[in-house]
Amino acid sequence: MKVYFPCSQCFCSTSDDQVVHKNVKGEGSGTKFRLFSYQELKVASDGFSSKNKVGEGGFGTVYKGQLTDRSIVAIKVLSVELESMRGEREFVSEIAALCDVQHENLVNLHGCCVEGAKRCLVYDYMENNSLAYQFLGGEQNRISFDWTKRKNVLLGVAKALAYLHEEKNPHIVHRDIKASNVLLDHNFNPKVADFGLAKLFQEGTSHVSTRVAGTLGYLSPEYAVSGRLTRKSDVYSFGVLLLEIISGRSVVDFDMENGEQFLVDKAWGMHNCNSLVELVDPVLLKGDDDDDRLIAEAVHFMKVGLLCVQEVAKLRPRMSKVIKMLTDETSVEGVKISQPGFLADLMDVKIDKKKSSQTF
Numbered sequence: 040m041k042v043y044f045p046c047s048q049c050f051c052s053t054s055d056d057q058v059v060h061k062n063v064k065g066e067g068s069g070t071k072f073r074l075f076s077y078q079e080l081k082v083a084s085d086g087f088s089s090k091n092k093v094g095e096g097g098f099g100t101v102y103k104g105q106l107t108d109r110s111i112v113a114i115k116v117l118s119v120e121l122e123s124m125r126g127e128r129e130f131v132s133e134i135a136a137l138c139d140v141q142h143e144n145l146v147n148l149h150g151c152c153v154e155g156a157k158r159c160l161v162y163d164y165m166e167n168n169s170l171a172y173q174f175l176g177g178e179q180n181r182i183s184f185d186w187t188k189r190k191n192v193l194l195g196v197a198k199a200l201a202y203l204h205e206e207k208n209p210h211i212v213h214r215d216i217k218a219s220n221v222l223l224d225h226n227f228n229p230k231v232a233d234f235g236l237a238k239l240f241q242e243g244t245s246h247v248s249t250r251v252a253g254t255l256g257y258l259s260p261e262y263a264v265s266g267r268l269t270r271k272s273d274v275y276s277f278g279v280l281l282l283e284i285i286s287g288r289s290v291v292d293f294d295m296e297n298g299e300q301f302l303v304d305k306a307w308g309m310h311n312c313n314s315l316v317e318l319v320d321p322v323l324l325k326g327d328d329d330d331d332r333l334i335a336e337a338v339h340f341m342k343v344g345l346l347c348v349q350e351v352a353k354l355r356p357r358m359s360k361v362i363k364m365l366t367d368e369t370s371v372e373g374v375k376i377s378q379p380g381f382l383a384d385l386m387d388v389k390i391d392k393k394k395s396s397q398t399f
């Protein structure tokens with residue numbers, strides 16, 4: 040995808056901070072990509088004040104802000120070293136292209152700010168923060184996620200991934216599906232965040248290596264160990280997320296006793312003893328006639344999750360097939376589920392930086 044820059048020297052040499060750079064856009068997209076000035080984002084977030092800080096991640100800090108048109112946005116101020124970042128033009132090109140990637144279950148990206156060493160991304164603000172914050176924060180949080188809400192979240196994330204994998208050409212591998220990258224709008228609809236961000240960095244660098252064990256639990260073994268990245272790596276991460284949402288447990292929980300700490304391992308063991316039913320989050324059950332139907336559906340979902348985390352990547356289903364299985368268009372009964380890929384010692388995993396930017 041080409042991006043047109045009207046001026047030969049730079050793309051933001053304007054004295055007007057509020058200007059909308061209408062002539063910088065993804066080809067044929069009609070997308071309203073905006074190049075924001077740092078000053079505008081500073082004003083919007085009240086000087087990036089701590090009261091507007093909504094989160095912090097491996098890429099930087101996120102602030103809530105209000106633009107002059109009164110729209111509420113999330114401003115991600117990237118704090119990655121400049122040397123590891125793409126040059127200005129390439130950076131803007133990538134962001135303009137990402138603004139063209141639109142789906143009801145992806146967080147809408149409005150544009151970016153590039154001034155000297157400063158790099159910011161501007162997204163729609165999601166009222167209900169992330170799934171990690173809302174859902175994995177303890178039993179009280181999980182109670183508000185009934186079965187309908189959980190299914191809605193899973194199907195939404197699956198649709199977003201099917202769109203990135205199978206409708207975009209060339210396809211996009213998200214690389215970082217996890218509960219903190221699933222944001223929730225005012226109606227608790229899921230919106231996947233952070234797609235395509237890895238492309239903003241120079242070949243051979245990856246912020247994944249700085250992650251904690253919990254995040255590594257989402258990585259497919261082939262990606263974590265050798266940097267081999269395919270769409271099936273996202274399918275693996277989706278399977279992990281699914282198991283978390285149905286069981287209410289985190290992928291890795293060192294507070295639990297031995298044998299219980301690693302969710303994928305636990306689910307596989309229970310599948311082999313035909314006792315997956317015991318892994319269904321107890322807070323989902325109401326003690327009424329509906330429980331049997333709910334449990335059957337939840338176990339069905341977990342079998343789909345186990346298909347997604349199989350060790351052999353090519354055995355994992357494509358996301359469109361996952362959607363069909365989750366909506367019962369395709370049965371999973373009788374489908375053989377093979378051993379999951381599982382990182383026994385997550386702390387020992389080393390990301391091969393040279394290979395981590397490969398896609399297949």
Ligand SMILES: Nc1ncnc2c1ncn2[C@@H]1O[C@H](COP(=O)(O)OP(=O)(O)OP(=O)(O)O)[C@@H](O)[C@H]1O
Nearest residue numbers: 093094095096097098101113162163164165169219
């Ligand atoms: N568009 C948004 N609307 C509302 N809150 C957001 C938005 N984007 C991010 N956040 C909040 O900021 C936090 C940090 O987000 P960020 O994407 O920087 O990091 P992360 O996904 O938590 O971790 P990592 O960078 O390691 O992937 C999120 O967990 C969420 O709470």
